[in-house]
Amino acid sequence: MAPGTKIDYAERIPNNVSLAENRRLLRALEEWQPRFLHWWTDMGPEGYQAKEAYLRTAISVDSKGWAHFDHVKMPEYRWGIFLAEPEAGRQIPFGAHKGQPAWQEVPGEYRGVLRRLIVTQGDTEPASVEQQRHLGRTCPSLYDLRNLFQVNVEEGRHLWAMAYLLHAHFGRDGREEAEALLQRRSGDPDKPRILGAFNERTPDWLSFYMFTYFTDRDGKYQLCALAESGFDPLSRTCRFMLTEEAHHMFVGETGIGRIVQRTCELMREHKTDDVRRHGGIDLPTLQKYLNFHYSVSLDLFGSEISTNAANFYTAGLKGRFEETKKPDDHLLKEASYPITLHDGDRIVTREEPALTTLNERLRDDYIADCQRGVDRWNAIIKKHGIDVELRLPHRGFRRAIGVFADVRVSPEGRIVSQAEWDARKDEWLPTEQDAAFVQSLMKPVIERGMFANWIAPPARGIDGKPLDFEYVRLD
Ligand SMILES: [Fe+2]
Ligand SMILES: [Fe+2]
Numbered sequence: 001m002a003p004g005t006k007i008d009y010a011e012r013i014p015n016n017v018s019l020a021e022n023r024r025l026l027r028a029l030e031e032w033q034p035r036f037l038h039w040w041t042d043m044g045p046e047g048y049q050a051k052e053a054y055l056r057t058a059i060s061v062d063s064k065g066w067a068h069f070d071h072v073k074m075p076e077y078r079w080g081i082f083l084a085e086p087e088a089g090r091q092i093p094f095g096a097h098k099g100q101p102a103w104q105e106v107p108g109e110y111r112g113v114l115r116r117l118i119v120t121q122g123d124t125e126p127a128s129v130e131q132q133r134h135l136g137r138t139c140p141s142l143y144d145l146r147n148l149f150q151v152n153v154e155e156g157r158h159l160w161a162m163a164y165l166l167h168a169h170f171g172r173d174g175r176e177e178a179e180a181l182l183q184r185r186s187g188d189p190d191k192p193r194i195l196g197a198f199n200e201r202t203p204d205w206l207s208f209y210m211f212t213y214f215t216d217r218d219g220k221y222q223l224c225a226l227a228e229s230g231f232d233p234l235s236r237t238c239r240f241m242l243t244e245e246a247h248h249m250f251v252g253e254t255g256i257g258r259i260v261q262r263t264c265e266l267m268r269e270h271k272t273d274d275v276r277r278h279g280g281i282d283l284p285t286l287q288k289y290l291n292f293h294y295s296v297s298l299d300l301f302g303s304e305i306s307t308n309a310a311n312f313y314t315a316g317l318k319g320r321f322e323e324t325k326k327p328d329d330h331l332l333k334e335a336s337y338p339i340t341l342h343d344g345d346r347i348v349t350r351e352e353p354a355l356t357t358l359n360e361r362l363r364d365d366y367i368a369d370c371q372r373g374v375d376r377w378n379a380i381i382k383k384h385g386i387d388v389e390l391r392l393p394h395r396g397f398r399r400a401i402g403v404f405a406d407v408r409v410s411p412e413g414r415i416v417s418q419a420e421w422d423a424r425k426d427e428w429l430p431t432e433q434d435a436a437f438v439q440s441l442m443k444p445v446i447e448r449g450m451f452a453n454w455i456a457p458p459a460r461g462i463d464g465k466p467l468d469f470e471y472v473r474l475d
Helices: 023-043 108-131 142-169 171-183 205-227 232-270 283-299 307-314 358-383 418-428 432-441
Strands: 052-057 068-073 336-343 346-353
Touching: 023 108, 023 142, 023 171, 052 142, 108 142, 108 171, 108 205, 108 232, 108 307, 142 171, 142 205, 142 232, 205 232, 205 283, 205 358, 232 283, 232 358, 283 358, 283 418, 283 432, 307 358, 336 358
Parallel strands: none
Antiparallel strands: 052 068, 336 346
């Protein structure tokens, strides 16, 4: 491990950025810390603040640093500031400044946009904690409850990560923005979170797994693009956040996989597709939830054609997914990229300049990644000898942002009339009755080693512990 990367837990704010040597910054963050805790106790997991959960804490930022597990009360979690190790001699990998040394300080000309990028990312972190705060009440097992809390404390730490950048690099406006991150509230009409998906409700555990699979995965792709940034502190912050994000998507993928598993078991056992009568979630309902969460998450990538995206790239602030692995010129001035859009009532593909279509390219990487999990769920269905497949709906389905926002597109990718949409949308999206049914299954299961009837137990426990381990201490 390189020197200086060890996380100092002796400090009030654990960090690997030598915070103690920067008194001004330390003081500012020590003022922010109690306000963060106040937000956490107010808006974090409801009803469990005094309980001990078996949580992991980073002990260092290298790949082996993820090993410390212990029972802790969430308000005592060691949130802090952890940046991935610096890369010696790192250069800006793309855009107009390509080849120059990576910036250690904010370049003056990009101050405003860079701050906006950080605030937009930062805002999603506390938002998801707020969206998920009531779920503890209806957990399907202690194992799942613990996973929820792990996701929540790590989103809290991601908030720390962004607040640190704002405090350390953006002076007074940075401090104000860090404060505002604690003031907005998911779903609040007066002070909503910035992005649409983060104002939706996460009312049940099916939604939670869909959210962690699809929406946290948007987070992964945004972080991957920001990890390429020429602004080195942002790059290093995002690189470490990505190691935490992987667990969130694991929770989503295995959560949905376990529901699919259980649904198939019930279908076989009772020789019926209608597993609702047997307390399971039927495959058509799973498909509708998938359609909803996927389409909401696609919108997070923004418009297919975006001069903002082009500007972020040319400025060297936000790259492509795996930018440095791509064999092109990393300037993209001459290149083009195919995008999907509609021409009247036909859906067509058209070459557009590569720079203005960067959102769509990132969305394409995301879609391919989403498909991998769907394939694994379908393998579970197939293994049970059931002839049904879950599908990602067409990218134009139920979009509120971009070229498809003004048309209605069916899940198969056909432009349909408003009348057809109205007549069929209940086949495609969760209805109130579907939501009420799913809600009716949400009864807490808190006996050790027990799991709700609608979800199969996981293949293995956390940190090598058995399934009946006391993942959360409820007494
Ligand atoms: Fe996050
Ligand atoms: Fe996440």
